[in-house]
Amino acid sequence: MFYSTRSKLIASFLVVSFLVGAVSLFIGGQLLYKAVLSEATNRVRLDLNSAREIYLTRIKQLKCPLSITTLGFGFLSALKRHDAPELAIRLRRLAQQAELDFAGIVTKEGTTLCRMGPDSIPKEGIQAPNPIANLALKRRVATSGTVVLSEEFLSAEDPELADRARIQLLPTPRAAPRAEKEELSGMALAAAVPVFDKGDLLGVIYGGILLNRSQTIVDTVRDTVFQQEIYKGRSIGTATIFFKDLRISTNVLTPDGKRAIGTRVSKEVREHVLGKGKKWTDRAFVVSDWYITAYEPIEDIFGERVGMLYVGVLEAKYADMRTKALSVLVLIIVAGMLLAVGLGYILEKKIMSPVHRLIKAGHQVSEGSLTPEIGPISKGEIGVLQNTFQDMVAAMGRRRAAAENRLLQSEKQASVGRLAAGVAHEINNPLTGVLTYTHMLLRRKDIGDDIRSDLQTIVESTERVRKIVKGLLDFSRQTKLDQEPTEVNRLVRSTISVMENQALVKGVSIEFNPGENLPMLTLDRNQFQSMLLNIIINALDATEPGGSIRVSTGVSLSASNAGKKGVEIAIADTGCGIPQEDLDKLFDPFFSTKEVGQGTGLGLSVSFGIVQRHGGTIRVQSEVGRGSTFTIWLPVDERGGEHENIGS
């Protein structure tokens, strides 16, 4: 029973904290993830912009050295002369300085005059088309951008370039199927600058860098945009240049640590970016890891979507951030739950320990103790409970004491009664003899005064014995009550009037304060009067001249029999009072403090019997030196209906 309260309390705490925790974990996790994701996505979007800037800058950078070369001393005349070897030297210097993969000069007719590669001065014949140079010729302005270069072109420029461009398609899950096994073409950044001589177009100088297997752009992106941030041994940021859907330049690594050139993008992204020409930002599985990615199409100089630029951030970092945050949250929740358990335990202790003590105290009371240990009184309801409990026990104690007292009193009365009956019967016969013979002797005229006085003493003593025996008999007699409806006030008044003379003589005042609207009581008037008389006589005996006796009546509720209506008669005197130690013995038969011959000590015990037989009680309050109050309480017979004592 104790434990169930504790476990209930703890369980409810746990459930609440668990629910709150679970909900906040779920919502928090979700929100956190979204926040992290959108943060990461934003970042990637920005990174993609940076990457594009780097890409475009690289394109722009191509034009400049080409233009400068055209301005070089003797270049124009060499071109006019179609001095291929001279131009080839210049081209090689240019390529070296501008880090070009290929460069060449095309005549205004569109044939390649010379190039920087090994076959620097091509023979006459069919040449592979040169898209960038052709476009510049056509437009007659400097042109730059992304171009797709055919294998023939590349191998004509430099067979090594063609080799570099050749990329084997690696099987990639989720990629759109492609028929070919190899990509032979290359994607390049290229620029072409037309060369004029006084308005006449002489030709075009072109140059560029092959993107296939190139590392510069992607690594620049990684190193500048992502600042070589490393997470768990891998760089956070990755960049890739796609040719169509093929990774041709990347720093995304395969699981064995190689650059993932040859792998392809997923079909979804391909359709979205290459197909529809839109940007893509989302979480995506790239080669072997989840990345937060951004893709955008790359258009070539003709405005065709030929490839894609990609940047991606390793999701693991953000996922781990989320996991970290979530684990902190979990930790908080667990701590909360532990706290709940602890708090529940402590609270239970705090709340329940007085209750447990009360339970224990209850056991103690049921085992008969009237002074159970309740412990310190707590505040609040429990304290009220404790106080109530204490009051209850105290009331029980009082009632029990009263009951025990009554029981003891009636037992005493019964045993003394039996004894008295026997004694009285045995004593009264010889007493008859003593009385008769002494009185007969007293009648004689021939006795002297001394004998007469002796006989008188015998008579007096015998009278005393007779009185004692009579008192004993009165006390023991369980006489039936001869009850009739009685006005209490009238009965009390008449009893007082019997005593008024005696009190007047002694110099003690007796006053009567009758209560109003007293119900009629059914009483044995004779017995009741003798009881009242005895108590008033006692009061008078105890009170010195000048003192007073006040008798009052009133309606009252019983002190011991809660809620029962009754009538109280209080006889208060200003007499000597009764010492504490005598209070217990007051109603014992033969207890008297009066001089021998003055009191038999039966008055109060007889009175007690009378009141008890009427169903009432007698209470005594007394203070030595100040006086005593005897209070008689009598129940109102509610069955018989109450007769209001009007006009009392």
Added chain:
Amino acid sequence: MKILVVDDERIVLDSCQKVLEADGFEVYLVPSANKALQAMKKEGFGLLLVDIKMPEHDGMYLMREVKKKWPDIPIIVMSGYPTTNTIEEAVKMQAAAFIAKPFTPDELLEIIRKVIQKEENHESKQSPSD
């Protein structure tokens, strides 16, 4: 007048005898109910003084018997232990009076005189109608 005193205690009998004879009554003493009935067959008594508590047959028994045969003889009941019950019973048995032991000679004589007087009044009231 002849008075029969019935009591199992010698001292009570003697006391009654002393008091009543001094006052001029003729007193007969018996210690039990049976003896009393025997005596009553022989003598005519004007009054009976009977103790209630006696061994064998008690005063109540005696009263019943007497009332059957001699309903006119007044009976005074004595008791050393007068309870309301015994008094009530005595009254029911039409006892003429009740006296609690112990008593003084004067108390006894007063009661006897009262009873006799009542008896005389009763008779004088009844005689004209006879």
